[in-house]
Structure formats: structure tokens, C-alpha cells
Amino acid sequence: MNVQSVTALVTTLVVLVIVVVFINIRRHAHEAREYAPVQGTAYRYRAILFWVMIVVGLPITVYLLRDLPYATAATAPEVVNATGSQWNWDLDKEEFTTGQIVEFNVTSTDVNHGFGLYDQNGTLLAQTQAMPGYINRLTYQFTTPGTYKVMCLEYCGLVHHDMILDLTVADGNGGSNE
Ligand SMILES: [Cu+2]
Numbered sequence: 001m002n003v004q005s006v007t008a009l010v011t012t013l014v015v016l017v018i019v020v021v022f023i024n025i026r027r028h029a030h031e032a033r034e035y036a037p038v039q040g041t042a043y044r045y046r047a048i049l050f051w052v053m054i055v056v057g058l059p060i061t062v063y064l065l066r067d068l069p070y071a072t073a074a075t076a077p078e079v080v081n082a083t084g085s086q087w088n089w090d091l092d093k094e095e096f097t098t099g100q101i102v103e104f105n106v107t108s109t110d111v112n113h114g115f116g117l118y119d120q121n122g123t124l125l126a127q128t129q130a131m132p133g134y135i136n137r138l139t140y141q142f143t144t145p146g147t148y149k150v151m152c153l154e155y156c157g158l159v160h161h162d163m164i165l166d167l168t169v170a171d172g173n174g175g176s177n178e
Contacts, residue, residue, distance in 0.1 A: 002123060003064070078093075078102050080105065081107075082107075082115060082130070083107055084115065085110055086156060087152075087158075088163060089115075089150050089165040091165065094165065094168065095167070095169075097142070097170050098143055098145055099143070100172060101140070102141070102142070104117075105135045106137070107134060113129075114129060115153070116153035117149075117167075118148060125148075130154075148166070148167040149167070150165040150167060
């Protein structure tokens with residue numbers, strides 16, 4: 001199971017817990033109760049949850065942040081302008097080689113789009129927002145040859161699902177020099 005599947009599973013479980021909590025609140029909403037003891041219990045839960053967030057949430061955050069996909073370039077990266085419009089992507093360049101560090105300068109001509117870079121298995125590798133009037137820079141180093149996809153990650157209207165562009169990455173013998 002990859003990080004995305006685990007995240008989807010954990011999110012679903014947490015949402016289910018929240019739904020159960022709300023159903024419980026709805027079931028007991030008609031009961032009249034003394035305020036003070038309820039407040040005491042709620043404050044205790046709040047304190048426990050706070051420490052759960054610190055003890056569990058902090059290490060998870062640190063662990064996940066170790067693996068940022070943004071490459072840092074020793075040499076100047078290849079700059080590629082990437083513009084999203086309803087409903088297509090327009091890139092200066094669609095063919096790359098492994099090892100090369102690419103800096104996508106991402107913008108939009110109309111509404112907000114999401115620039116999502118996917119590998120051939122449909123795994124999201126890197127993403128940034130495509131916003132009108134702004135340029136968001138996303139650097140990425142391709143390490144494996146193959147066909148990659150740019151897909152829109154932000155719902156942008158009727159044909160959002162069709163904002164897909166294939167990128168070809170050839171072997172540049174640079175994939176293994178870390
Ligand atoms: Cu879209």
C-alpha cells in the first residue's frame with residue numbers, strides 16, 4: 001500500500017468517526033443535563049485529544065515531510081512554461097530526459113486549475129496550483145523513463161476530467177546519479 005492509499009484509508013476512517021460523533025450528538029440532543037459535569041468531561045477529552053495530536057500527529061507530520069518531491073538543482077534547471085486553460089494544458093516542452101531537473105512555471109489563463117504530475121501507474125508525484133495572474137514554480141527531476149501525465153487537480157468546469165497531457169521522458173543516463 002502506498003502513501004496515498006494509506007492517507008485515503010485513514011481519512012475515510014476519521015470521517016466515519018466524526019459521522020458517528022455527530023449521530024450520537026443528534027441522538028442525545030433532546031436530553032436536559034447539568035452543564036458543569038458535561039463541561040468537565042468535555043475539557044478532559046479536549047486535553048487528551050490535544051496530547052494525542054502532539055504525540056501522534058507531530059511525528060507523522062515530520063515523517064511525511066522528509067520525503068518532499070521537490071528537487072534542488074546544482075545546475076540551472078530547465079524552465080518550462082505550463083499554462084492551464086479551460087480545458088487543456090499548454091507546455092513549452094513535452095519531452096524530457098531522466099536526470100534533468102525541470103522547473104515548471106505554472107499559471108492559468110482563466111480559472112484556478114491544479115497542475116498534477118503523475119507517473120504511469122497513476123501515482124501523484126508532484127503538484128501545484130495553476131492560478132490566473134500568478135506563476136507557481138514546481139521543480140521535479142524525472143528518474144525513470146516512460147510516459148507521464150499532467151492532469152488537472154482542481155475542479156474547473158465541465159471538461160475538467162479531460163485536462164490530460166502526456167509527457168515523454170527518455171533515458172538520459174542520469175537517472176541513477178543521486
Ligand atoms: Cu480542472
